[in-house]
Amino acid sequence: MINTDLQRDEARYKAQGFGNEMGMVGKIGLLIVDFVNGFADPQAFGGGNIPQAIARTTTLLAEARRLGWKIAHTRIVFADDGADANIFSLKVPTMLGLTEHNPASAIVADLAPEPGEYVVRKTVPSAFSGTPLAAWFVTHGVQTVVVAGCVTSGCVRASVLDAMQAGFRPVVVSDCLGDRAIGPHEANLFDMAQKCGDVLDLDTLLSRLPNC
């Protein structure tokens, strides 16, 4: 039923000019959003298809390292004393527990950053808002940003939007994204495909890389 609705919507969007495929240009960077222990745990902020997305992302990360892409990981980290509480934490107060040394805010072991990979600390959904991430990609000449992470309907959507607004071409890797609920996951994949970036599954992405 949802799929039928989405197909009908997709036709309308296409008639109005949305959803053009962009392709990849220039140097590629990888952005892995919030794959931390707390979002891998259904008792904390997790659930849904997040575990499967983490598993797929291990393949993507290995490939990105092999190809020498610039790689950034994000974590939500609030100050121990809550001094940086914000509107996001007013809306979702449990976020304030994600402090620097809380294991829930640590990146999952399977995707642990290697030296030289950039770990972005943030206190809002977008990886770009209030962080030096856009400048970091610019410094390294990145033009295309491949995005994995969670959750699709929150921090991923916000980061993909901002990547696009900052002038990067986002490539959203659908099976490397996870969300605590599947309805919002699918709805946001649809929105991103129409307005923000190319949405591909991992196999399709990998098959295209030799031609980049």
Place this chain on the structure above:
Amino acid sequence: MINTDLQRDEARYKAQGFGNEMGMVGKIGLLIVDFVNGFADPQAFGGGNIPQAIARTTTLLAEARRLGWKIAHTRIVFADDGADANIFSLKVPTMLGLTEHNPASAIVADLAPEPGEYVVRKTVPSAFSGTPLAAWFVTHGVQTVVVAGCVTSGCVRASVLDAMQAGFRPVVVSDCLGDRAIGPHEANLFDMAQKCGDVLDLDTLLSRLPNC
């Protein structure tokens, strides 16, 4: 069916701490996103429930003027020569037709700005990205931003997200938002209510104003 899914999701979100109601503080500003002729026209970028949302927003705008709120309107405006084409227009090439003097980019007559109201020209979904809007609200001491406009799943969602990330409390007026397709409209109302701002209908908002 969608509603059932949303209800189940909502329970999970609540258990994880999402969807807290924030209330309104400080001075209130009104942001009307992209209610321009081209988005009121189903043959251009319109459709769905946009006409009804425009009608409801005339009431909201009149009330905002009566109360002396700072008021901002947005338009998408690209350069006549396309020099400012960007990733958004690569994804949605038809946007490039919204130039300064194209009637499609003019605000609908029923909501025409009055002198002193700020008309923000933008080339991306968010009203805040690449514009002085956040600074404008700060200059005028605004802390709560009431949002109307279209489309819910695109420029409204992006603007509400950025309002929150910029430190403002967003109040999303559900029946003053429109979208070309109802599935994305509802899905994005859900996401915003969980993570970005308070979502109220116009009657509820108006009933609360005397207590602000």
Place this chain on the structure above:
Amino acid sequence: MINTDLQRDEARYKAQGFGNEMGMVGKIGLLIVDFVNGFADPQAFGGGNIPQAIARTTTLLAEARRLGWKIAHTRIVFADDGADANIFSLKVPTMLGLTEHNPASAIVADLAPEPGEYVVRKTVPSAFSGTPLAAWFVTHGVQTVVVAGCVTSGCVRASVLDAMQAGFRPVVVSDCLGDRAIGPHEANLFDMAQKCGDVLDLDTLLSRLPNC
């Protein structure tokens, strides 16, 4: 001689409309820029009148705490592995040594932050660029930002400029600013007074506070 030049310039600036005094409105916040051990040490990044500025700032900070202002401190902090090296560190490579646990990057003992005061980590001159600081002031309803810190010609100038561009009224406290060299200190006080904010000495600021 420099002073004579500055006076002549000041007349020209005044004729063109620069240097208007703005006054303070709304809630006041205090921003203390980079008063860390490494900038207090002439063998590291210090020198000039920085020690005197730190001494004066202890009075300002005490008064700000007494008045309940929102208070933010900044530190330059690069990642231990240098992953976040940027154009600023390309221009000034020694900055990369200012890592989280290097005592040189710790705020001087006399101005040590108290719980609830916001410690902003940054990797560029401006306290606002790539940080959530503007959003933090907005969240707390701050409209006027009083600025102390070092160095006048670098991180202070950049932060005052960005405060103004973000919609806040900057008040630059001249004797609470320090620089490793006096020529640039004075030149930048002049520029800021013409184009960015009100420049006052501490006694003048304190004398005006009861009227705010």
Place this chain on the structure above:
Amino acid sequence: MINTDLQRDEARYKAQGFGNEMGMVGKIGLLIVDFVNGFADPQAFGGGNIPQAIARTTTLLAEARRLGWKIAHTRIVFADDGADANIFSLKVPTMLGLTEHNPASAIVADLAPEPGEYVVRKTVPSAFSGTPLAAWFVTHGVQTVVVAGCVTSGCVRASVLDAMQAGFRPVVVSDCLGDRAIGPHEANLFDMAQKCGDVLDLDTLLSRLPNC
């Protein structure tokens, strides 16, 4: 006298690690800041060495066009009704006169933009703050930004700082910069050379281009 002071300061800055030469990488963009009629006119916002800087910039612009660089020009433009008045215009109220159709806000004839060159409208000193300029350079893969314009101590300094903070390598062309007063011009060239970008004269820049 000023020069002696600057030389002494320069030695101290060098000992502390400032002023490293960066060189040019990647695609080059040209940014021409505020060379508009009102800043070419000593009776408005002009004076000093601005006319000479405009004359030199005609050579730079011709060369940039020949080499196919992406080119951006900025203008200060406030709304006809002053709705977008801000803190900058509170500090310098005369700026509010620079409206869209005021000849004072038009780019000087000798540097008139050609189709495809990006004309950035702004209401603050920095060409990047509250504009899509950083995104535009990213979209076109620019990594090095060559800067000409006026005034050195105001909009140029702010734009060079922001270029650097946004991840671009600024190249400041000293004789293509002008200011209404020479003291601030020289003081800001010094600051930029120490902390923001490479400062070269036009002949030196042109001699290095074949090797880029």
